[in-house]
Amino acid sequence: STKKLLETDRKHLWYPFTQMKDWLEDEPVIIESGDGFYLVDTEGRRYIDGVSSLWCNVHGHRVKEIDDAVKGQLGKIAHSTMLGLGQEKAIELAGRLAEISPEGLERVFYSDSGATSVEIAIKMAYQYWRNQGDTKRTKFIALGDAYHGDTIGSVSVGGIGLFHGIFRSLLFETYYVDSPFVYRYEGTEDECRAHGLEQMEALLKNNEGQIAGIVVEPLVQGAAGILVHPEGFLKGVEELARKYGVLLIVDEVATGFGKTGRMFACEKEDVRPDFMCMAKGISGGYLPLAATVTTEKVFEAFLGEPDEHKTFYHGHTYTGNALGCAAAIASLDLFEKNDVLASLDAKIAKMEEWAVKIRELPFVGDARHVGLFGGIELVRDKESKEEFDYEQMVARKLILSMRDKGLMVRNLGNVVVLMPPVGMSVELLDEMMSIIYDSIRDELPGIVE
Numbered sequence: 111s112t113k114k115l116l117e118t119d120r121k122h123l124w125y126p127f128t129q130m131k132d133w134l135e136d137e138p139v140i141i142e143s144g145d146g147f148y149l150v151d152t153e154g155r156r157y158i159d160g161v162s163s164l165w166c167n168v169h170g171h172r173v174k175e176i177d178d179a180v181k182g183q184l185g186k187i188a189h190s191t192m193l194g195l196g197q198e199k200a201i202e203l204a205g206r207l208a209e210i211s212p213e214g215l216e217r218v219f220y221s222d223s224g225a226t227s228v229e230i231a232i233k234m235a236y237q238y239w240r241n242q243g244d245t246k247r248t249k250f251i252a253l254g255d256a257y258h259g260d261t262i263g264s265v266s267v268g269g270i271g272l273f274h275g276i277f278r279s280l281l282f283e284t285y286y287v288d289s290p291f292v293y294r295y296e297g298t299e300d301e302c303r304a305h306g307l308e309q310m311e312a313l314l315k316n317n318e319g320q321i322a323g324i325v326v327e328p329l330v331q332g333a334a335g336i337l338v339h340p341e342g343f344l345k346g347v348e349e350l351a352r353k354y355g356v357l358l359i360v361d362e363v364a365t366g367f368g369k370t371g372r373m374f375a376c377e378k379e380d381v382r383p384d385f386m387c388m389a390k391g392i393s394g395g396y397l398p399l400a401a402t403v404t405t406e407k408v409f410e411a412f413l414g415e416p417d418e419h420k421t422f423y424h425g426h427t428y429t430g431n432a433l434g435c436a437a438a439i440a441s442l443d444l445f446e447k448n449d450v451l452a453s454l455d456a457k458i459a460k461m462e463e464w465a466v467k468i469r470e471l472p473f474v475g476d477a478r479h480v481g482l483f484g485g486i487e488l489v490r491d492k493e494s495k496e497e498f499d500y501e502q503m504v505a506r507k508l509i510l511s512m513r514d515k516g517l518m519v520r521n522l523g524n525v526v527v528l529m530p531p532v533g534m535s536v537e538l539l540d541e542m543m544s545i546i547y548d549s550i551r552d553e554l555p556g557i558v559e
């Protein structure tokens with residue numbers, strides 16, 4: 111029963127990113143099952159899953175085709191190591207990932223989470239130079255307010271003070287460029303792009319020969335609050351990487367698998383990185399799986415005789431887990447079978463239709479989205495963009511009121527985050543957006559007072 115579960119929860123659990131003092135005083139919802147695009151709690155209440163769990167269940171929950179693939183794989187083997195052994199599903203999936211990745215990305219290295227996929231890209235980029243005798247290129251350039259996961263390596267290229275600040279002294283040094291965030295930039299979109307690229311070029315010039323790579327979230331920074339970049343910024347970063355001969359790592363952990371309207375955000379600006387990091391939606395949100403995909407050029411720098419020490423000494427027990435790979439293949443099949451990418455334009459248009467209306471509401475500073483990757487930023491004053499105090503928890507209270515209306519979304523600070531599953535119908539998306547609109551119109555003024 112819910113009561114019994116809560117007793118154990120109170121006694122034994124510690125939740126991620128959560129102030130446990132608040133949690134222990136709260137009455138949390140406990141999810142028991144999923145049903146298509148709905149989550150169902152232990153009391154039988156149903157909620158539209160407006161954020162694809164944590165931006166990963168791209169086709170929804172209990173998807174027959176993925177369920178069947180996982181069950182089929184269970185009938186063969188759940189897991190076997192990739193240390194010294196090939197693994198059927200991991201091989202099959204690597205071929206599929208190379209097919210859908212931007213041109214030139216051919217080699218797949220598996221891991222288990224978004225953070226590790228970035229960690230691996232950083233370590234590979236670092237070792238790439240050393241394997242060629244260049245020991246000076248040891249630094250990375252990243253974006254302020256970046257989020258690349260929570261391992262020490264990925265935090266080292268992260269920029270969110272609230273999450274990462276306390277660990278600073280454990281981290282390696284990274285150079286930062288201001289997040290090119292159009293809404294809060296004092297100037298035009300063009301000036302915002304130019305500012306970011308000029309800062310980046312100055313770092314590349316001043317540290318010539320010392321930069322191993324540039325790490326970016328493409329088009330939009332998710333965890334920092336859906337910070338949408340100026341158009342062309344990513345392309346500009348690619349041009350700088352090429353001009354100064356450094357490696358480009360694009361973190362598609364959040365943006366990948368259809369969320370921006372393309373399979374990968376990179377495609378929107380025809381960018382071909384040296385590394386692409388994938389996780390979250392890769393397995394349809396079913397199992398922990400991640401991949402770092404890179405070029406033959408990078409791969410070849412790791413080939414050598416034993417005494418050359420060029421091997422990439424990195425791996426995890428569950429690297430390339432067979433169940434995860436089977437789920438991922440089934441998810442990619444579904445993208446094809448349901449023509450998901452072609453269906454996205456209508457869904458994105460629906461989101462924009464609502465965003466236009468939501469922007470007009472009181473206390474809404476901005477309603478922005480790249481594809482279905484969206485955020486609604488709440489402000490005290492629309493004109494000056496003055497922020498609500500963090501302690502007021504305005505967006506948090508608002509999303510709880512949406513929950514009462516049967517919609518599960520999340521907030522990041524003062525931003526309500528939207529990440530509907532790419533497989534959701536236009537009709538359900540419409541219903542979800544109408545709940546959001548009504549809640550902001552009807553509940554927010556009371557919350558703000």
Ligand code: PLP
Pocket residue numbers: 222223224225226228257258259260327332333361362363364365389390
């Ligand atoms: N990179 C980006 C852009 C992310 O948004 C996230 C998670 O939100 C990560 C990396 C970390 O992924 P994971 O939580 O699977 O480690």
